Amino acid sequence: MPLHRVCRIFMLFSLCVVFFTPQCNGGNILVFPVDGSHWINMEVLLEELHARGHNITVIRPSTSWYIPEKSPLYSSITIKIHGDTTTFFNLFIQEQMKARRETASLLTFIKITKGFFSMITEGHSLWCDSMAQIFDDPKMVKSLKDSQYDLLLADPGIGIGVVLAKYLKLPLVFNARWLTSGEGHFVMAPSPLSYIPVLGSGLTDKMNFHQRVKNVLFYSLIWFQEKFLMGPIYDSMCKKYMEGGCDIVSLFQDADIWLFRTDFVFDFPRPTMPNVVYIGGFQCKPAQPLPADLEDFVQSAGEHGVIIMTLGSMITALPKEVAEEIASVFAKMPQKVIWRHKGERPSTLGNSTLMMDWMPQKDLLGHPQVKLFVTHGGTNGLQEAIYNGVPVLGIPLIFDQHDNLIRMQERGAAKMLELADINGHTFEEGIKEVLYKDSYRKNMQRLSSLHRDQPVAPIDKAIFWTEYVMRHKGARHLRTEAYKMPWYSYYCIDVMLFLMTALAVLLLSVFAVFRLICCPSKRTTKSKLS
Structure with a gap:
């Protein structure tokens, strides 16, 4: 190709880059x-x-x-x-x-x-x-x-x-x-x-x-x-x-x-x-491939799938007696379990449970093998569960977690267990209900569809x-300027008092005029009769 044609193509490409690449003035x-x-x-x-x-x-x-x-x-x-x-x-x-x-x-x-x-x-x-x-x-x-x-x-x-x-x-x-x-x-x-x-x-x-x-x-x-x-x-x-x-x-x-x-x-x-x-x-993104060893563990679950459990970034472990009860339930389940837990290793832990100091939560929730998410109810985790359509069993511990799980439970996508009520029986029943009652997964998948259906x-x-x-x-x-108003103006208390006062004055005036007009005629009538 002649050199002058190469130069023209390069100049045209450069102009396209200049005019069609989004401009960004760093702040x-x-x-x-x-x-x-x-x-x-x-x-x-x-x-x-x-x-x-x-x-x-x-x-x-x-x-x-x-x-x-x-x-x-x-x-x-x-x-x-x-x-x-x-x-x-x-x-x-x-x-x-x-x-x-x-x-x-x-x-x-x-x-x-x-x-x-x-x-x-x-x-x-x-x-x-x-x-x-x-x-x-x-x-x-x-x-x-x-x-x-x-x-x-x-x-x-x-x-x-x-x-x-x-x-x-x-x-x-x-x-x-x-x-x-x-x-x-x-x-x-x-x-x-x-x-x-x-x-x-x-x-x-x-x-x-x-x-x-x-x-x-x-x-x-x-x-x-x-x-x-x-x-x-x-x-x-x-x-x-x-x-x-x-x-x-x-x-x-x-x-x-x-x-x-x-x-x-x-x-x-x-x-x-x-x-x-x-x-x-x-913060939600499509799941990335898992590390090879973790992927092997997940795939080994077969048709039963995987349960993942984490209590978020601030709480690393549950009370010992609760952890023992939960571990014993996981040991009986046909599913494989991945549990982020930094506390003392429960003595009832089964071979099907993998304990980790940290887990790639977003990527696991996006994996087709994951069937259930056991969580404390933090906003991040619940929104990632919604994004990926994974039903939730919630154990609220602090702050807004109880209220977050109430919202998910109200929509039929989660079940909540209070920490005071957790024992082997209640935890197992909760796990089985969310796993095997199809409405939980369907409701969560519906929420996922609604969440993803956005123009931007x-x-x-x-x-x-x-x-x-x-x-x-x-x-x-x-921004509204409403917050600069005193509370009685915001709720129009002053306006209501003014209107009520004006109405009272009007009614009293009408009553006074009526009485002024009517009372003399009564006195005149009485004097004539006498």
Whole structure:
């Protein structure tokens, strides 16, 4: 081929690359994540943002369990935490599981609630005290301001990132489901307690009178938590570092975009707002091939298939007596079992059970041999089960897990066992019910079909709206100003009082005029008769 034709083809190809390749102007993103399973979600977003050319800086605690200091995805700012977070959190988990082994009663509920309030108060106090390393360091503050970040991406489970965004005057995007005081919708969208269940209530969106009373009482606990536990911690920090102070709830409400880690395949329908983008299951991907030895084990199960069991990233082992009962049941089942368990090896463990410190959960759930998922009910695991159509047997332990499993059970895709009720008989019956009652698999596969039937993948929505905020320096036009109104104006109490007063004045005026007109005629009639 002549050289001039080769040159023309090369130039044409170059022009095509320039004009038809999507353009990406890399932004500068500051990230404040939450550790544990929350970080797993955040890291998925960071991988996508990094792939699109964005420069990322992550603020992490020195005691982090999962957030590495060095990463090809980001540079990091490490904050020294003044306290042993690992020890006090592990003690909290142990106490919670011990309480959940007791028979359900008011005393058990008080123990669980008291332990939870104590843990979150200590955790948030530690973070607020430690953030003085940033706010009291002029060089650090100058460095953050000089970096000219385009936005702050935060998980609002801890409120520090929200305060920092306000301090640096940055647009704010949330990777959220939970706030410092419960489910995020309750601070930024209408949430009628008549059909919106509160975290911890264990209710669905169909409530009778007694359940609605229970829902209101649980909401009062959330209100107490925010007003008297979380609020003062952040108010103190805001008063010290922010001119005029600030209110943490108002800062939440001022966020530009909420990337919400749920959807209405998983959650109950409810009112929402224009700046909420639902990205439930955004971390889910098609299954990758298993390691050769694990694939051999899975295939050896034959027609009976495989059961997988894991309790998530924070809980490595169940109480010993529970683990023994579960292992004995697995030993009797014809299925092979893969169990993520780091505790003491149960003496009743059978040859058909493979125990692992870590398992490729996403890839196993996507394997056609997997028939059942035994889980604690974390959001990530349940959404991955939905994505792959695998029915669930749930054992809720802490936080939102009970409420998550209620949602799956209500849709007929899961069965839930309370930790206090687990023994060899109940666990075996639960396993067999979900395995052999076909409705569980059919209902889960229906949810999978609904979840996958979307015009835009959840991860693509998350990236688009994050970059949208960068392009437009925020998204104020999508935020409601309702939260700036006093409560009596929001609920139109002042309007109702005005209208009632006006109506009363009108009625009294009419009555007065009527009496003025009628009474003289009566007196005249009486005088004539006399």
